[in-house]
Amino acid sequence: MKALEFHRNIPRFAAARLAGSVTPGGGAGVGPLKLADIDQPAPPGSDWVRVRPRLAGICGSDLATVNGRSARYFEPLVSFPFIPGHEVVGDLDDDTRVVLEPVLGCVSRNITPTCAPCGDGHLGNCEHVTFGDLEPGIQTGSCHDTGGGWSTAFWAHSSQLHTVPDDLSDEAAVIVEPAACGVHAALMANVPEDGTVVVLGSGTLGLLTLAALRAHTNPRTILATARYPEQRHMAATLGADMVAAPDEVRRAVRRVTGSRAVSQAGTQPRSHTHAGSVDRLSGGADVVIDCVGSADSLTDAMAITRPRGRIVLVGMPATVSLELTPLWHRELELVGAYTYGTELLADGTTARTFDLAFDLVRRFDLGNLVSATYPLDRYQDAIQHASSAGGRGAVKIAFDLRDEKERYRQ
Numbered sequence: 001m002k003a004l005e006f007h008r009n010i011p012r013f014a015a016a017r018l019a020g021s022v023t024p025g026g027g028a029g030v031g032p033l034k035l036a037d038i039d040q041p042a043p044p045g046s047d048w049v050r051v052r053p054r055l056a057g058i059c060g061s062d063l064a065t066v067n068g069r070s071a072r073y074f075e076p077l078v079s080f081p082f083i084p085g086h087e088v089v090g091d092l093d094d095d096t097r098v099v100l101e102p103v104l105g106c107v108s109r110n111i112t113p114t115c116a117p118c119g120d121g122h123l124g125n126c127e128h129v130t131f132g133d134l135e136p137g138i139q140t141g142s143c144h145d146t147g148g149g150w151s152t153a154f155w156a157h158s159s160q161l162h163t164v165p166d167d168l169s170d171e172a173a174v175i176v177e178p179a180a181c182g183v184h185a186a187l188m189a190n191v192p193e194d195g196t197v198v199v200l201g202s203g204t205l206g207l208l209t210l211a212a213l214r215a216h217t218n219p220r221t222i223l224a225t226a227r228y229p230e231q232r233h234m235a236a237t238l239g240a241d242m243v244a245a246p247d248e249v250r251r252a253v254r255r256v257t258g259s260r261a262v263s264q265a266g267t268q269p270r271s272h273t274h275a276g277s278v279d280r281l282s283g284g285a286d287v288v289i290d291c292v293g294s295a296d297s298l299t300d301a302m303a304i305t306r307p308r309g310r311i312v313l314v315g316m317p318a319t320v321s322l323e324l325t326p327l328w329h330r331e332l333e334l335v336g337a338y339t340y341g342t343e344l345l346a347d348g349t350t351a352r353t354f355d356l357a358f359d360l361v362r363r364f365d366l367g368n369l370v371s372a373t374y375p376l377d378r379y380q381d382a383i384q385h386a387s388s389a390g391g392r393g394a395v396k397i398a399f400d401l402r403d404e405k406e407r408y409r410q
Contacts, residue, residue: 027068051098054400060205073320088098092161152404175333210238223285289314372397
C-alpha cells in the first residue's frame with residue numbers, strides 16, 4: 001500500500017524545524033515524513049476492519065509534527081514509525097462509507113474494566129493510551145499498529161466508525177471529526193446566557209467552534225479574531241457578530257463589554273488609549289476560546305477575560321513562555337478542550353459528540369471549508385498549502401485518495 005510514514009529521526013526532525021521556520025510547510029521536504037510503498041501489517045485484533053480513505057484532512061497538530069514544532073510531551077504517547085491522518089472519510093471492504101473517530105481508548109485497546117473517563121464517555125481523557133493490545137498512541141494517526149489516513153488503507157476498531165449518511169459529500173464528511181472538536185469546545189465553554197464570548201483565531205478549528213457556539217449556545221455577542229480577508233468573511237458567515245484583527249481584539253472587547261483600559265503607563269487618559277497601549281482590561285468577556293494556542297494568544301486571552309471568567313484552550317500549544325500573574329490575580333479558569341466523546345447538553349440530556357458534529361456539518365454546509373485536495377505524491381505541496389492556508393484564502397486542505405483507493409485494492 002501507499003503511505004506517508006513518519007519515522008523517529010532526530011536530525012531530520014531538527015532540519016524540519018529549521019526549514020519550517022523559514023518557509024511555511026518547509027519541513028515536509030527535509031523532515032522524517034516520507035512517501036513509501038509498504039505492506040499493510042496484520043489487523044490488531046478480531047474487531048478491527050480495514051478502511052480505505054477517500055479524503056484525509058491535514059490539521060494543525062499534523063502540521064506541527066511535520067514542521068518539527070510538536071511538543072516533547074507527546075514522545076511517550078506515540079509509536080514509530082506512524083502514518084499521520086486522523087480526519088478521515090473512507091470505505092470499508094464492503095463499500096460502507098464511514099468517518100473515523102480516531103481516539104484510541106480502553107475499548108479499542110481491549111482493556112477491561114475501562115478507566116473512569118472512558119466509562120463516562122470522555123474518550124479523549126483515556127488513562128491507558130500507552131497500554132493494552134496496541135502500541136502507544138493517543139489516536140489513529142500516531143499509533144504504529146493502526147496506521148493512519150495518509151495512506152491507501154489502515155485499520156480501525158469497529159467502535160471508532162460512524163456510517164456516513166448518503167446526503168453528505170465526501171468533503172462534508174471529512175469535516176465531521178474537526179467539527180466534533182469544535183462542538184466539544186463550545187459546550188465546554190459554559191457560555192452564560194446573554195454573555196460575551198471571544199474566539200481567538202479563524203482557522204479551521206476557530207470557524208468550526210464559531211458554528212458550534214451559534215448552534216448550541218445563546219450569547220449576546222460572539223466576537224472573533226481573523227487575520228485574513230477570507231477568514232473574516234467566513235467568521236461572519238458562521239456566526240460571529242463582530243470580527244476584529246488579532247492586534248485589535250483588546251480594543252474590540254473593551255467596546256463590547258464597556259470595560260476600562262489599563263495601560264502600561266497607568267497615566268494615559270482612558271478616552272485616548274490606543275491599541276498598542278492597552279495592557280489589559282478592567283473587565284472583559286465572560287469566556288474566551290483560544291483556537292491558536294500560542295504565547296501571544298494566551299496572553300491576549302488573559303488580558304480580555306473578566307475576573308472569574310473562563311478561558312478554553314482548544315488550539316494545541318507547544319512550549320510557551322507566559323506571564324501567569326493575571327490568571328492568579330483575576331481568578332481566571334483555564335481549561336483544555338481535547339477531542340470529544342459524550343456531551344452534556346443544556347436541557348440535561350446527553351449526546352455523542354459525533355452525532356452533534358454530523359448535524360452541525362449539515363446545518364452550516366461545512367463541506368465548503370475544504371478548499372483544495374492533493375494526491376499523496378504531492379504531499380510537499382499539500383503541506384505547504386495547509387501551512388499557509390489563511391494567507392492563500394484557504395481553510396481545510398486534504399489528501400484525495402479516491403483514485404489511489406482503486407489502484408491499491410487487494
